[in-house]
Amino acid sequence: MSHTRSVEKSMALYKRAEELIPGRTQLISRRASQFAGGVSPVYAAYAKSARFVDVDGNEYLDMMNAVSAIILGHADDVVDQAVKEQIDRGSIYTLNGPLEIDLAEELVATIPSAEMVRYAKAGGETCAVAARIARGTTGKDIILFCGYHGWHDWYQSANYLVDPESGEFPFAGIEPIGVPRVLAGTAIPFTYGDLNMLEDLLKQHEGHIAAVMMEPLRSELPPEGYLEGVKTLAHQYDALLVFDEVSCGWRLRIGGVQEYVGVIPDMTILAKAMSNGYPMGAVVGSREAMEPASQMFVSSSYWSDNVGLAAALTTIRELKRRHSEPFFEYMGEKVRTTINEALSAAGLSGSCVGLSPCPALSFDLPDPALTPLVSTLFVQEMAKRGVHTQTSFRVTMAHTEEDIRILGDRATEALSIIKAGLEQGNLEDLLECDLKKEPFRRLVK
Numbered sequence: 001m002s003h004t005r006s007v008e009k010s011m012a013l014y015k016r017a018e019e020l021i022p023g024r025t026q027l028i029s030r031r032a033s034q035f036a037g038g039v040s041p042v043y044a045a046y047a048k049s050a051r052f053v054d055v056d057g058n059e060y061l062d063m064m065n066a067v068s069a070i071i072l073g074h075a076d077d078v079v080d081q082a083v084k085e086q087i088d089r090g091s092i093y094t095l096n097g098p099l100e101i102d103l104a105e106e107l108v109a110t111i112p113s114a115e116m117v118r119y120a121k122a123g124g125e126t127c128a129v130a131a132r133i134a135r136g137t138t139g140k141d142i143i144l145f146c147g148y149h150g151w152h153d154w155y156q157s158a159n160y161l162v163d164p165e166s167g168e169f170p171f172a173g174i175e176p177i178g179v180p181r182v183l184a185g186t187a188i189p190f191t192y193g194d195l196n197m198l199e200d201l202l203k204q205h206e207g208h209i210a211a212v213m214m215e216p217l218r219s220e221l222p223p224e225g226y227l228e229g230v231k232t233l234a235h236q237y238d239a240l241l242v243f244d245e246v247s248c249g250w251r252l253r254i255g256g257v258q259e260y261v262g263v264i265p266d267m268t269i270l271a272k273a274m275s276n277g278y279p280m281g282a283v284v285g286s287r288e289a290m291e292p293a294s295q296m297f298v299s300s301s302y303w304s305d306n307v308g309l310a311a312a313l314t315t316i317r318e319l320k321r322r323h324s325e326p327f328f329e330y331m332g333e334k335v336r337t338t339i340n341e342a343l344s345a346a347g348l349s350g351s352c353v354g355l356s357p358c359p360a361l362s363f364d365l366p367d368p369a370l371t372p373l374v375s376t377l378f379v380q381e382m383a384k385r386g387v388h389t390q391t392s393f394r395v396t397m398a399h400t401e402e403d404i405r406i407l408g409d410r411a412t413e414a415l416s417i418i419k420a421g422l423e424q425g426n427l428e429d430l431l432e433c434d435l436k437k438e439p440f441r442r443l444v445k
């Protein structure tokens with residue numbers, strides 16, 4: 001098979017972006033340096049179902065799905081129809097729209113921790129709303145956190161706590177440029193799985209902790225009893241427990257990870273997949289945690305946007321109607337098996353494991369220092385074969401078993417090339433791009 005895809009137009013646009021847009025992209029994970037730069041596409045022209053076409057006219061099977069914001073599939077007919085009908089009625093009104101109440105009722109009926117609801121648009125912004133409410137409700141300043149929670153000052157101030165020796169916490173390699181130093185110490189990270197560390201921090205800052213905010217999981221199950229332990233500790237020290245389900249929500253259970261693990265937080269942060277590609281976020285929580293927000297200054301014009309509300313309401317109802325939970329479980333298993341078969345067929349040592357919403361491929365290499373090279377080669381060879389992916393895979397409800405078969409075929413070819421390079425000791429010669437960069441080190445795997 002020849003692989004003659006050109007991404008010339010993508011790269012020309014990327015060059016223009018350098019002149020016009022500081023950092024070139026709006027999301028770090030969309031930078032060319034995160035993929036096989038010069039081989040992977042950078043700009044898309046359109047997307048439908050499980051595929052997109054880039055500006056050079058190449059079609060790709062999409063295993064990234066807008067960093068998991070797409071859950072039903074790109075440009076889903078039902079959601080888009082609801083959005084189009086809403087646009088015809090007006091996207092935003094002078095007054096409030098009744099969809100605010102409809103979606104709140106749907107969320108209360110769906111998410112176990114939800115009794116009251118506030119809206120926002122992006123994930124990080126929704127985290128900032130949750131941080132404000134948690135501080136306002138408890139009258140305390142410090143937030144202990146574990147996970148990625150966006151770009152806002154309240155959170156990025158934690159980067160002032162980086163140990164210059166180890167480079168630990170929270171985003172190795174990213175400096176908090178522009179974040180006020182006076183915020184240092186108001187958001188403190190803790191290590192996932194380590195209850196002793198959390199307890200020490202709660203003790204050390206007793207009386208000052210507003211919330212323990214965390215991603216309850218990403219692609220692996222938490223250690224037995226861990227989340228229950230976090231909840232007990234948080235409440236023992238009068239702090240609210242906040243789950244950030246921006247990335248882990250919706251796929252495992254429509255009611256979120258909290259429904260899956262049976263640990264109900266005081267507040268939950270939702271965004272991304274809740275609206276299948278239209279900007280929408282929500283903080284939901286108990287009446288006790290949320291009601292004091294009525295006295296706080298938490299206010300923004302576009303949080304009343306009816307397009308996002310219509311998209312979210314329709315997406316949640318469609319997930320239920322299409323029985324998303326068994327679908328994602330089945331397809332996740334299918335991806336794991338298929339990628340493991342591809343590894344075997346290529347004769348390469350490694351495994352694809354992880355919860356169904358996000359199975360991930362890891363290589364068992366003779367020298368672990370080769371991992372960045374091998375990961376980049378995998379992304380490069382998959383891109384050349386029309387699959388846009390990292391070494392983890394997220395399906396949508398538009399992906400079919402045939403798509404997973406294609407993923408497996410392409411992965412077998414890519415992994416065979418890597419295997420041959422390892423055997424012949426010429427892996428570096430196979431690289432047609434710079435090594436891809438990791439955006440930042442995540443605290444929850």
Ligand SMILES: Cc1ncc(COP(=O)(O)O)c(C=O)c1O
Pocket residue numbers: 067122123124125127147148149150151215244245246247248271272
């Ligand atoms: C857990 C979590 N919280 C917050 C965010 C930030 O969301 P956004 O990029 O929409 O601001 C992300 C994004 O990846 C996330 O994974």
